[in-house]
Amino acid sequence: MKDIKLLSELSDEEKSSIFLPNDIEFYPEKELPEELLRKEIPLPQLTEVEVTRHFTNLSLRNFGVDIGFYPLGSCTMKYNPKITEELANLPGFTKIHPYTPEDLCQGCLQIIYELEKLLCTISGMDRFTFQPSAGAHGELTALLIMKAYLRDKGENRNIVLVPDSAHGTNPASASMAGFTTIEIPSDERGLINPNILRKYMNENTAVLMLTNPNTLGLFEKDILEISKIVHENGALLYYDGANLNGIMGYARPGDMGFDAVHLNLHKTFSTPHGGGGPGAGPVGVKKYLIPYLPKPLVDFDGEKYYLNYNIPKSIGRVRSFYGNFLVLIKAYIYIRLLGDEGLRKTTEMAVLNANYLKEKLKDIFYLPYPSLCKHEFVLSGKKQKEKGVKVLDIAKRILDFGIHPPTIYFPLIVEEALMIEPTETEDKKTLDYFIEVMEKINREIEEDIEKVKNSPFTTSVRRLDEAYAVKNLKVKWE
Amino acid sequence: MPYFPHTPKEIEEMLSFLGKKSIEELFEDIPDEIKKRAKENFKLPPPISEIEIYKYIEEISNKNEGKDYLLFMGAGVYNHYIPPLVKKIISYPTFYTSYTPYQPEISQGILQAMFEYQSLICDLTGMEVANASLYEAGSGTAEASLMAYRINGRREILISQGVHPEYKEVLKTYLNALDLIYKEIPINERGETDINFLEKEISENTTCFIIQNPNFFGVIESRLNEISEIVHKNDSIFIYIFYPIALGILKPPSDYNADIAVAEGQCLGTPISFGGPYLGILATKYKFIRQIPGRLVGETKDIEGKRGFVLTLQTREQHIRRAKATSNICSNEALTALSAVVYLALLGKKGIKRIAELCFDRAHYAKRKILEEIKNVELTYPSYFFNEFVLKFPKPAYEIFNKLKEKKILAGIPLEKFFPDRKKELLLSFTEMNIKKEIDILVDNLREALK
Numbered sequence: 001m002k003d004i005k006l007l008s009e010l011s012d013e014e015k016s017s018i019f020l021p022n023d024i025e026f027y028p029e030k031e032l033p034e035e036l037l038r039k040e041i042p043l044p045q046l047t048e049v050e051v052t053r054h055f056t057n058l059s060l061r062n063f064g065v066d067i068g069f070y071p072l073g074s075c076t077m078k079y080n081p082k083i084t085e086e087l088a089n090l091p092g093f094t095k096i097h098p099y100t101p102e103d104l105c106q107g108c109l110q111i112i113y114e115l116e117k118l119l120c121t122i123s124g125m126d127r128f129t130f131q132p133s134a135g136a137h138g139e140l141t142a143l144l145i146m147k148a149y150l151r152d153k154g155e156n157r158n159i160v161l162v163p164d165s166a167h168g169t170n171p172a173s174a175s176m177a178g179f180t181t182i183e184i185p186s187d188e189r190g191l192i193n194p195n196i197l198r199k200y201m202n203e204n205t206a207v208l209m210l211t212n213p214n215t216l217g218l219f220e221k222d223i224l225e226i227s228k229i230v231h232e233n234g235a236l237l238y239y240d241g242a243n244l245n246g247i248m249g250y251a252r253p254g255d256m257g258f259d260a261v262h263l264n265l266h267k268t269f270s271t272p273h274g275g276g277g278p279g280a281g282p283v284g285v286k287k288y289l290i291p292y293l294p295k296p297l298v299d300f301d302g303e304k305y306y307l308n309y310n311i312p313k314s315i316g317r318v319r320s321f322y323g324n325f326l327v328l329i330k331a332y333i334y335i336r337l338l339g340d341e342g343l344r345k346t347t348e349m350a351v352l353n354a355n356y357l358k359e360k361l362k363d364i365f366y367l368p369y370p371s372l373c374k375h376e377f378v379l380s381g382k383k384q385k386e387k388g389v390k391v392l393d394i395a396k397r398i399l400d401f402g403i404h405p406p407t408i409y410f411p412l413i414v415e416e417a418l419m420i421e422p423t424e425t426e427d428k429k430t431l432d433y434f435i436e437v438m439e440k441i442n443r444e445i446e447e448d449i450e451k452v453k454n455s456p457f458t459t460s461v462r463r464l465d466e467a468y469a470v471k472n473l474k475v476k477w478e
Numbered sequence: 479m480p481y482f483p484h485t486p487k488e489i490e491e492m493l494s495f496l497g498k499k500s501i502e503e504l505f506e507d508i509p510d511e512i513k514k515r516a517k518e519n520f521k522l523p524p525p526i527s528e529i530e531i532y533k534y535i536e537e538i539s540n541k542n543e544g545k546d547y548l549l550f551m552g553a554g555v556y557n558h559y560i561p562p563l564v565k566k567i568i569s570y571p572t573f574y575t576s577y578t579p580y581q582p583e584i585s586q587g588i589l590q591a592m593f594e595y596q597s598l599i600c601d602l603t604g605m606e607v608a609n610a611s612l613y614e615a616g617s618g619t620a621e622a623s624l625m626a627y628r629i630n631g632r633r634e635i636l637i638s639q640g641v642h643p644e645y646k647e648v649l650k651t652y653l654n655a656l657d658l659i660y661k662e663i664p665i666n667e668r669g670e671t672d673i674n675f676l677e678k679e680i681s682e683n684t685t686c687f688i689i690q691n692p693n694f695f696g697v698i699e700s701r702l703n704e705i706s707e708i709v710h711k712n713d714s715i716f717i718y719i720f721y722p723i724a725l726g727i728l729k730p731p732s733d734y735n736a737d738i739a740v741a742e743g744q745c746l747g748t749p750i751s752f753g754g755p756y757l758g759i760l761a762t763k764y765k766f767i768r769q770i771p772g773r774l775v776g777e778t779k780d781i782e783g784k785r786g787f788v789l790t791l792q793t794r795e796q797h798i799r800r801a802k803a804t805s806n807i808c809s810n811e812a813l814t815a816l817s818a819v820v821y822l823a824l825l826g827k828k829g830i831k832r833i834a835e836l837c838f839d840r841a842h843y844a845k846r847k848i849l850e851e852i853k854n855v856e857l858t859y860p861s862y863f864f865n866e867f868v869l870k871f872p873k874p875a876y877e878i879f880n881k882l883k884e885k886k887i888l889a890g891i892p893l894e895k896f897f898p899d900r901k902k903e904l905l906l907s908f909t910e911m912n913i914k915k916e917i918d919i920l921v922d923n924l925r926e927a928l929k
Binding site for chain 1: 480481482483484485488489491492493495496501504505506507508509511512513515516517519520521522523524525526528531532534535536538539540541542543544545547549551553554555557561563565566567568569570571572573574575576577578579580581582583584585586587588590591592593594596597598600601602606607608610611613614615616617624642644645647648650651652654655656657698700725726727728729730733742749750751752753754755756767773774775776777778779780781782784785786787788790791795796797798799800801802803805806807808809810811812813814816819820822823824825826827828829830831832833834835836838839842843846862883888891895910914
């Protein structure tokens, strides 16, 4: 396939821009001293046709859920209903300035207010803030809230515990919140073991961060005991909501003893991932943590919705304005379309799909934790590695079959990990095709190993050299 | 329901393969007590049809009456023209339904677009390297300060009083978490940062100095060279918050030797949308590249030598470096960054300059008209401005604002909203979207309200 030229390579000074007014009376050159003014803007100059073709061609070299199966573990790449896109883009939402007086943006406030109620019911928490713009941002926000709560009680605890299977964002958020992270080893079941946990708890433990189902896709069965241990120690329990898709209607973080949660609206609640964002990571807390939430909150006085800034113990703001509002609308619509019945079914189908794939694929790949899983599971390519093929090679070969590969090399506790999350979006036919592909690749390892190691063949570029990019850093056009 | 493609027969086949009699058996690993509580409490409104939700949401959106008002509000969020192509392109399903490009061979579209975004931001700012987006300017300012802290290890962050109050609040939250010190440098009667004060306050403990230009009050800082020199003489980091559109006419941050440039990128093709999603822009000098937070796309080649793009320097990031990462950021604002790159590509050097000139023109037209035609009104700051300025009235600004609201005009933002003691001042903003006829209506109504 042909290279797509860079915008800078297409540029020509003689070309004109889009049509803009020119009724200018006050020119900067006349009104401002010369030393403030820019002489040259080295931006490229292109026509609308060129720009259109450029990005349309680029879009043809990208893979999305709308193209095919995307079992990227821990990312919940489910279908994004089109109605949510259309409605979020109504001018009644996109044309509202964040400083619009409250009486003229009652609709925006109502969406936030109602979404909060829905998320409280889904998660079992008492209040939510919508400022956090992504999961990691939610983690940081919640840790700051819990820190403020502990400090308010005169507690100077500074340790955050995370399982060794945790997302990298957990320890990174803990550092930003001023905590020190200690990792707890998972036991032979792939779970947090209360007996091990006890050894790690002490008077410095502030928070235990857990994902449940965890990143192996396993439900932390001992969660009630874990919660008890944490709380008896005077620490708090945090829920990383990345994997909520595995338990809706069957378990609520609030009922499991979690004090604070973040939910990834771009995962469980189907808002699109946008090539890496925007997401939304609202944080829900139990009653005792409400005084520390970022301000403002949206409240209702019986007649109208309003922004409540009267939160004296608030941790402050974690971003400007109120959050990724258009993302919130999409999640709200999704929840209303499905209702409790639909969300429960979402989880059921996601879990059915994951278990079906797991049981089908365990003959091909080593399955380190052979128990019932929730929405995802983790295989190991260690048998294949012995034959000379890395899990990276397998992932690249999957690309040739029109499927997005699973998450690889994560969680870190599984050698040559393949983390597979089919979501409820896929039917049996798609799963069976994936199984066929995995069987075929596994046969290729026996019969034509170079084919796997040299893959992919059908993509717009062949295998890319990531080490070369680091050694010869080039992060913009010259 | 539409989002589950499984037929009852398929479900049965799959369950029987798993040796399960019912779906419930797939949840045997969850303790009964937890399931019981969920069963009792997981109660949402019943599902509704697409048609019903369509009408319902439309109705809610119509309660946002502000959508039909003449808009002269800015303060970091600007109602600029968005060429229709921008929305078309970010709606391409392969862009918006994809995720972080962990598999570069099938993600060349978004990777090249992000490489071009980084390049265009560098072109616009004169900086040497830009990341592939942060959430918005508030957390972007905080991330820039933490970056400065990683660079020199000093613990005192100085910031101009002229920075957006919400960015300051966000910064305080982030600094508080690490027990770093926050200090404001006041602005003078011209609305510009008080250089003498800065010189007095800056010390060997100063991590960085943060300035916004044009600042929150619309004032263009005219002594940036001196400020930059003071900061650099002290071996502190100079953080410069810019307004991307203003760079169509104003000198870029690199001309003032800024070390880190930060901006709200909403103005580059993203609607105002009640505060988000927006776009955090961060650019810096090449020598600080390993301290950058977030994603970075680099050029490379494939095994046949063909050009391609990948995420690079990932050892900075949380999924590799964990507790020692440069930031916790994972999901970012890739799609709004895509809007920005389409917007900048479409406008080019000529277009961005013209947009900036139009904003400048509309604001200066309004200023002249207001000062000429209305008595008892003055400018708070007699300085240079781009597209915003602060007016001072003989009576409370909210009184005037509310009178114009009745005429379906959102006449700026009363400063009292942010500074309770500044009751008589109003921050007015203009973009190319405010045609002169609208400005005339604004001025007529201001005159009327002040009678």
